[in-house]
Amino acid sequence: MEKTFDFSNAHKDLIARDAERVLGWRYAPGIVFESGRGVLLSDVDGNDYYDLTAGMMCLALGHSHPELTKVMREQAGRFVHESSWYSNPHLIAFAELIASTLPAGLDVVNFTVTGSEANEVAMRMALAATGRHDIVSVIRGLHGGSLAVEAVTTIGGARRRNLGPLMAPANAPAIYAPFCYRCPINLAYPACDVACLEASVELIDHVSSGEAAAVMAETMLVAGGMVVPPAAWLPRLKRLAHQLGAFLVLDEAQLAPARTGKLWAFEHYDTPPDILTFAKGMSAGLAICGMVTSREIAEAARGKAGTPWAGTYSGDPLPAAVALKQLEIVLRDKLAARAELLGAHLRARLEALCQAYEPLGEARGVGLYQMLDVVADKASRRPDLAMAERIRYNAALEGVILICVKNFLRICPALIVTEAEIDDFCGRLEVAIKRALDGYPKEVDFRASSSLALGEDTAAE
Ligand SMILES: Cc1ncc(COP(=O)(O)O)c(C=O)c1O
Numbered sequence: 001m002e003k004t005f006d007f008s009n010a011h012k013d014l015i016a017r018d019a020e021r022v023l024g025w026r027y028a029p030g031i032v033f034e035s036g037r038g039v040l041l042s043d044v045d046g047n048d049y050y051d052l053t054a055g056m057m058c059l060a061l062g063h064s065h066p067e068l069t070k071v072m073r074e075q076a077g078r079f080v081h082e083s084s085w086y087s088n089p090h091l092i093a094f095a096e097l098i099a100s101t102l103p104a105g106l107d108v109v110n111f112t113v114t115g116s117e118a119n120e121v122a123m124r125m126a127l128a129a130t131g132r133h134d135i136v137s138v139i140r141g142l143h144g145g146s147l148a149v150e151a152v153t154t155i156g157g158a159r160r161r162n163l164g165p166l167m168a169p170a171n172a173p174a175i176y177a178p179f180c181y182r183c184p185i186n187l188a189y190p191a192c193d194v195a196c197l198e199a200s201v202e203l204i205d206h207v208s209s210g211e212a213a214a215v216m217a218e219t220m221l222v223a224g225g226m227v228v229p230p231a232a233w234l235p236r237l238k239r240l241a242h243q244l245g246a247f248l249v250l251d252e253a254q255l256a257p258a259r260t261g262k263l264w265a266f267e268h269y270d271t272p273p274d275i276l277t278f279a280k281g282m283s284a285g286l287a288i289c290g291m292v293t294s295r296e297i298a299e300a301a302r303g304k305a306g307t308p309w310a311g312t313y314s315g316d317p318l319p320a321a322v323a324l325k326q327l328e329i330v331l332r333d334k335l336a337a338r339a340e341l342l343g344a345h346l347r348a349r350l351e352a353l354c355q356a357y358e359p360l361g362e363a364r365g366v367g368l369y370q371m372l373d374v375v376a377d378k379a380s381r382r383p384d385l386a387m388a389e390r391i392r393y394n395a396a397l398e399g400v401i402l403i404c405v406k407n408f409l410r411i412c413p414a415l416i417v418t419e420a421e422i423d424d425f426c427g428r429l430e431v432a433i434k435r436a437l438d439g440y441p442k443e444v445d446f447r448a449s450s451s452l453a454l455g456e457d458t459a460a461e
Contacts, residue, residue: 002442003397003435005029008045027404028393028444036063039417041401049396050425053403054414057254058285060330062414068284071325072318080318084310090320097327098282098292101263103272108298110308111290111315115253115279116144118289119216121309122249122275123148125293126214128301129247133170134208136246137216139184140177140224143251152216155224157406172208175200175237177221178229181362181373182381194232201240214249214275215241219265222254223405226364226371234269241274247297253279253289254369257330258415261340261367268366284326286319335415336367343367345419346411349426357433359387368417372409383407387436389446394432397441400425 007015007029014032018024034044039062041051051063061068075090082088095109110125112118123135137143137152144153150160151168160167176184176196183192185199204212217237221227229237241248250273255265259281262268266276274297279289291309301307330336343366350363350370361375374388375381385407392404403410413421 002440003394004441005031005397006045007043011044014044027396028446029396031396031401038062038064039413039421047399049399049401050413050421050428051401052411052413052425053401054281054412055285056280057403057412058280058283060257060259060281060284060335060415061326062416065326065329065416067329068322068325071321075318075321078317081313081316084312084314084316087315088317088320090317090324091315094288094320094324094327097324097331098278098290101327101331102276102292105274105294106272106276106292107295109290109292110298111288111320112309113287113289113311113313114144114146115251115277115289116146116149117309117311117314118253118277118279118291119143119149119152119249119251120146121291121307122251122277122293123152123214123216124305124307124309125275125291125297125301126247126249128304128307129297130213130245132209132211132213132245134210134212134246135171135214135216136175136204136208136212136244137171137173138175138177138218138221139173140179140221140227141173141216141218141251142221142223143216143218144253155405170209172204172212174203174207175215175217176203177224177227178233179221179225179227180230181225181364189230190232194230194236197233197236197240204244210244212241212244212246214247215244216249216251218251218253219255219269220260220366220369222369222371222410223408225373225406225408226369226410228364228366229269231269234266234271238271238273247274249273249275249277251277253277254281256282257327258336258339259367259369259412261336261343263330263336265366282323282327283319284323286322287313288315288319288323290314330415339367339415342417342419342422343370346370346422346426349422350411353426353430353433356430357437359384359391359437360433365411368412368415370411372411374407374409386446390436390441391429391432393441393444393446394435395429397435398428398432400428400432 143149154173276292354360361373388407
């Protein structure tokens with residue numbers, strides 16, 4: 001029997017008013033949330049849901065963490081905003097703490113408000129310090145939605161449509177993603193010896209000016225399909241960047257702090273970048289992001305290409321105080337080790353689901369950032385976007401909120417999640433998968449939500 005959301009009239013009214021006046025991206029059925037605690041969210045009717053997106057991948061400590069709430073209250077009574085041409089003690093301490101977690105050469109922090117802005121500042125730094133203009137990026141990467149970073153975002157779909165000349169022309173998405181599940185050059189790791197990178201060298205030569213300022217990559221490509229590079233790839237990418245005379249820029253918006261089992265994901269590869277960007281998880285959800293580089297690069301860039309950057313809200317005292325406290329807790333409570341441990345448990349549960357259900361092609365990811373690759377069948381590995389949406393919708397009915405982009409269902413709970421909570425939401429996810437396989441929901445038009453609204457291939461439907 002069709003299971004439906006049992007929303008109150010007041011809730012339905014809010015959903016209708018939201019649709020009427022707020023121009024936003026909405027997943028069906030547009031649940032209106034009112035509060036959150038830990039890994040749980042509550043809607044306006046008081047129904048609880050597991051928040052497996054940790055907000056927008058920002059809440060390392062979950063919702064309403066008491067220590068962060070205390071800092072917020074205290075700081076709100078002092079001052080929340082100031083001119084970004086001045087500093088405050090929280091911002092200084094946050095920059096110092098970030099630098100203390102990084103190797104020498106990643107010494108100075110330029111703060112921004114969004115991850116897109118952080119990546120644009122990284123691009124400005126690279127252009128200013130090298131005097132070159134090309135940004136060479138990895139196909140399947142996502143670096144944000146403002147215009148310069150949209151030009152180095154290549155996850156497909158309609159997001160670049162109609163932008164025409166607004167897309168920055170000086171970019172070359174020319175590096176194959178090391179996507180072993182669907183290898184772009186049809187080889188198999190490790191026998192391939194990451195031949196995708198060798199193939200990319202020729203591509204770069206063909207499509208760039210040959211004068212790259214930066215090679216830009218997510219340390220693990222999340223939105224493009226949770227591509228976790230094999231061990232050899234990142235060190236070789238860095239070598240390639242330097243051979244090109246370019247800086248390696250790594251974007252850790254989705255990964256830091258601690259989600260992958262290391263504070264910074266590049267630690268898995270022992271490959272620190274020349275320029276590093278952080279956002280989402282480092283912000284504690286309060287919009288403080290930034291870029292880290294060496295004093296030398298920062299000074300070479302100073303006064304050129306708008307660096308150092310100082311937007312209206314960058315480095316405000318309220319977000320700085322909260323993000324500082326969050327990072328202190330992540331370090332104090334050893335949440336990287338916890339993410340590794342509980343990530344292994346989560347992964348085992350997801351792999352068991354993959355074994356049991358044909359449309360779950362593979363579970364991929366590291367630590368507490370995992371993803372299910374939803375396919376028409378295991379043999380063809382053909383992406384099944386509609387089935388992924390169906391599972392996401394049924395999961396919401398079972399009290400589990402997931403993010404679904406294309407055929408990729410992401411699972412990234414706050415790092416404070418417990419083993420019992422993982423078991424509970426995986427059980428609910430299994431119910432959702434079974435209902436999706438039975439063809440439910442039958443009366444919801446998925447074209448109104450997620451990737452399907454963008455008119456993409458709906459694979460198995
Ligand atoms: C890897 C990566 N970089 C940058 C961004 C952009 O961050 P923001 O939305 O804060 O501009 C995103 C957003 O999803 C992201 O996933």
